[in-house]
Amino acid sequence: MDTNVLIVGAGPTGMVLANELRVAGVSTTVVDKLSRRSELSKAGGMQSRTQESLDQRGLLEPLLASAHHELSTAHFAGVPLPLARDRHRLPWRSMPQVSIEAFLEEHLAAQGIQIRRDHELSNVVQDENGVTAIFSDGAEIRSRYLVAADGAHSTVRKLVRAEFPGRRGTATAIAADVRLRGDDKAKMHTWGEDGRRVQLFPLGTDAHGRPLRRLVLGGLGSTTPRDVPVTADEIRDGLRAVFGARVELVELCYARRITNAARLVAQYRHGRVFLAGDAAHVHLPIGAQGMNTGIGDALNLGWKLGAAVRGWAPEGLLDTYHAERHPVAAAVLRNVQAQSLLMDWEGTRDPDVLAAKDLFTAMAQLGEVQHFLDDMLSGMGIRYPMPGSADQPLVGLPAPDVDLGAVRSHELLRSGRGVLLDPGNRFGKLAAAWSDRIDRAGQDADVQPMLIRPDGYVCWAGGPDDGADELELALGRWFGEEGPSLHD
Structure with missing residues (x-):
């Protein structure tokens, strides 16, 4: 193998994924057909959840220091949502995508990952062991896995013949x-x-x-x-x-x-090839949801690919990428299409549309409505389907940021490992069998016991009872068999 993971496309999705794989200790190569980074602003904002994820890797503070940004008020179909502005630890910020791309490329370069530009893909060949990417100049790169982050007109998507249902743009x-x-x-x-x-x-x-x-x-x-x-x-x-x-x-x-084209791939995984970002979903650009959704794809997929390469991924872990992210993109397409209709994006000036917009504007003054819309637009309302979520409200949601005394819980995720918050030191013996994949903290803190995946989502939460059996199942489900991993 020339590299463990080949990423095609050096936009925010591809570069965030490259950093996730770096944190996981997996070699990665990023290629892009452009000879230089685009200078177009493209997307213009960062959701609260995206900022939390960057903060979990220690990237948010240097990003904010390196690029101009402004606090913004979210909107739905042009109706401002001021009552939602201060609900989350990190509020919505206005920042052009070009600034985010410049920061990420410089960060990767400082970590020894250089974008290989002028690499135009012409073919992809898979076998049971890996993927061979063939470029227009005849060069080849062999990898265990390939990720398409090459945008709305993805070459990879076409080469693997991925179904891309939806509608063409009408205006x-x-x-x-x-x-x-x-x-x-x-x-x-x-x-x-x-x-x-x-x-x-x-x-x-x-x-x-x-x-x-x-x-x-x-x-x-x-x-x-x-x-x-x-x-x-x-x-x-x-x-x-x-x-x-x-x-x-x-x-x-x-x-x-x-x-206003709206399309979503039928499957995010095609053997050893995965689709992410605009290669998997396209829609009218409203509220930078395309960029933020793509970054969410990268964060979800990165640690799972890392686990597969390093040999400890439990069976089916890579398939949870589609199971978790496809519904998220489908929900984004629905909310964007609803906004497009209420905004009368096509300029029909249809009286029925205008009446619906007037009614929606009045409803959107209610705090509960603004909070509902904010959860959807900020990314903080994303809840992955996981065992145990019916009994524990936290399971499947982004982990809360809690004070552990000398450190806050989000800082523990900078290692790219899982985190077990274990107040009262109840689960030390059990967790020791996974000590090469998870860190344990919070023994002296007044917090709820919880197991947090490397992407910052709660995959188990304990109640007042012991909960050791459920925790052991969750450790095996998300972190593989107990004992030392293969570390390929």
Whole structure:
């Protein structure tokens, strides 16, 4: 093998996965067909759960120190959710994807992982032992597993003939990074009298410290093909139709056309090939949910591939990647399609749609509704289907961050190992058999006993009784057979 895991695609999904494999002690190679990192902002925000996951690996603090970011208020279909802003330890932040990619690439390079660019994939050949990736220049890379993180038009997905059901885009809109004059009083979502719509979001500042905005210009049911270049005059015309002379375009940094296509692969696993990020799911870009969902894919898959390579993965562990992540992406597609309808993304100005939006806006003022939507949009409401979840509310959810005295529980996950919180020191003898895969902590803390997977999700929680039998089952289910692992 040239490498244990080959990752095709060096976006946030691919690079986060590479870091997860590095933490797991598994060799990995990342290739990308581009000759240099993209300078397009693309996605523009980080969910609370994404930030928690980066914090668990010690990456959040240096990322925030290296890139401009702003605290933001989440929205659903353009309706702000201010009552949800301070519910989680790490609130929603506005930060362009280009800044996240730059940070991750520099971090990987510092750890000895260089992105191999100008590698355009032409074929993938699997056998029972591994995968051979063949590139357009004739070069080959042999790996035990291959992960497709190569975007919405994934070459890998096509080569493995993965079913990609869904719908084609029915309309296009313009997404642009701009500098504007007079936008300080412009609403986040504004309609013009002719049916055109403008959405404005903060993107931090440019290299000169000047504020940048993400602008989405849509409505009127535009069917302009995606490959038709966007012009500054086209954007000026749209701004004028919506704002009159109040808002002017100062600089157009970049622009592209987006669609409301919605597709989700039928299977995330194809033998030794796994699909992640936009290679597995595409939808209208609302709230950076595509990028955050892709990072979630990487975090879920990384430790499981690491376990498989190192020889301690229990039977079926790799299959839980599809079982856990496919429903998450399906839920994201549903909420994005609902937002698209309520926003009248195609610009129909249908009275029935407008009436539904008015009713939804009124309902969204209720705290319980805002909290429900926030759980969905922040990633904090994701609950994986796991044995024991019917009896323990924590099982399947992101682990709470608890104070253990000298350390907080999320910091223990930086090793990439599992964590057993064991107040009262009840499970020391049992846990010792898995001591090469889990760390035990919290013996003197007033916390609930729980077993936390390397990706930060609770896979067992104890009650007032001993619970040793259930804990032993959970250890075997998620961390393999007791005793030393193979450490290939």
